[in-house]
Amino acid sequence: MHQEATRARPGAGGTGGMIRIEDLHRSFDGLPVLKGVSLALDQGELLALIGRSGYGKSVLLKHIAGLLRPDSGRVLIGGEDMAGLRGRRLSRLRERLGFLFQGGALFDSMTVYENVAFPLREKTRMSEEDIRERVLEELSRVGLSGAEEKYPSQISGGMQKRAALARELISEPEIMLFDEPTTGLDPIFGHAILKLIDDLHRRLGFTGILVTHEIHKVFEVVDRVAFLHEGRIQAQGPPDEILASEDALVRQFVRGEIEGPISVE
C-alpha cells in the first residue's frame, strides 16, 4: 500500500532524482519536434507541462514512458537510461510508470472491473478475492463504485478517465504521466479530475507530469510548471512565477492573448 507522502518543495528546477531528460531530440519524417528538451524532476514532484497543441508535449511523455526512442539525448528514470534497456529490464522499469492516455486506453472488450483487475491478474499471484478487494477499493477511491460491470462504451468520458486512472494506480506506480486528462470533459468534470489527481498525489506521493491546457486550474495543484515551445523548454518555475512572468512568450501563452510573439496562423 502507498505511504502517505509529503509534496516536494516547489522550486525552479528539480535535481532529477526521479526523472532526468537530457538534450532530447526527435524528428518525424524530417520534421524536428523536440529540439533539445532538458528537464529534471525530484521524487514526489508534480509538474505541469504546458505548450501549444501539436508542439510535442505528448511526444515528450511517450519518450519518458519509453514508447518512443529519441534520435539523440537521454531519458533517465531513477538513474536508468530508458533507451539502453531491452526486454525484461525495460518491462520492469515500465512497471514503475503509470500513463493516463488522452482517451483513457481502456480495453474496450472488458468491463471496468476487468480493466482495473487486469494488471493484478497478469502481473501478480494475488488470489481473486484479494484482487476483488483491491479493485473495489481503487474504484471507490476514484468515485466509480457501482460501475464495475459496465463496459467503457457504456460510461461517460469522465468516468472512462477515472476508470483508467484506477487501472494505472492499482499497480502503485512511482511515476504517473497524465496526457491531457481533462480534454473532452466539461469544466466541472475537468475540474473534478484535476482535484482527484491532486488528492491522489498528496496521498500516494507519486512523481507526476501533467500535460494540460487547463492553465489556471492546473496551476493550483502542481509544484512546478514547464512551458514547451518550439521543441524546447522555454521557461519553468513555480506556478506563481510563471503567471507573473515578464517573458513575452510565456505571458502570451498563459494569458491566451492573440497578439504577441506566438503566431496564431
Add this chain to the structure above:
Amino acid sequence: MGLFLAQAAITCFIPPVKISRLAKQIHFIGLQSMLVIVLTGSFTGMVLGLQGFYTLNRFGSEAFLGPMVALSLIKEMGPVISGLMVTGRAGSAVAAEIGIMRISDQIDALTLMGLNPFRYLIVPNLLAALIALPLLTAVFDVVGILGGYMVGVKLLGVGSGTYFGEMTNYVDFSDVLEGLYKSLSFGVIIAWICCYKGYYTGIHTGFGAEGVSRATTQAVVFSSVLILVWDYFMTSIMF
C-alpha cells in the same frame, strides 16, 4: 514484416501461452467460420461434380468423377478457398480489432504494464489460425466431396460405388498431406498479414477510422494475393 513474423514465432515458444485468449480466437477464427466454409464447400463440390461430369463425359471417363472432385478439393480448392474465406471473415476482423487497439492506445497501455503485446494479441491469432485452418479445410473437403456426390451420383447417374471406389484408388495420403501443408501455411499467412497490418495501423496506413479501414482492406487484399502466389509455389514444389 519478416521480423514481425519471426518475433511472433519466437514468442509462441516462450511460455506462458494465453490459453483463454487462444480458445477465444479458435472459436472466432474456426468455429464461427464453419457456416461459410460448409456453404462454399458444398457449392464448390457441386460445381466440380457438374463441370467434371460433362468434361469427363466427352472422353467417356465419367467413372473418374470421384477422384477428380476429391483431388481438386483436397490438393487445391479446399485449402485455397478456405484460406480466402477465413481471410475475408476472420482476418479482416482481426486486422480491424488490433488496428482499433493501436489507434486508441490500448496496445501502448499493454506495453506500459510491462506486458508483451505479441503474447496477448499476435500469438493467440497465429496459433488459432494454425489449428483452425487445417480443420476448416478438412470440413470443406468432406462437404465438397459430398456435394460432388449429390450432383454426380444422385442427379447425373454416376454409380455410388464408382464415385467412392475410384476415389480410394486414386487419392493417396500424400495428396492429403499436400492439402494439410497448404492449409497450415495459409493459416500463417492470414495471421501474419492481418495482425501485421492491424498492429502497424497509423504508421503505415494513417490514423483514425480511415487508417483502420485502409489497414483492413490492405490485410484482406495482401493476404488473398499472397495465398494464391504461395499456392502456386507450393504446388510447383510438391508436384
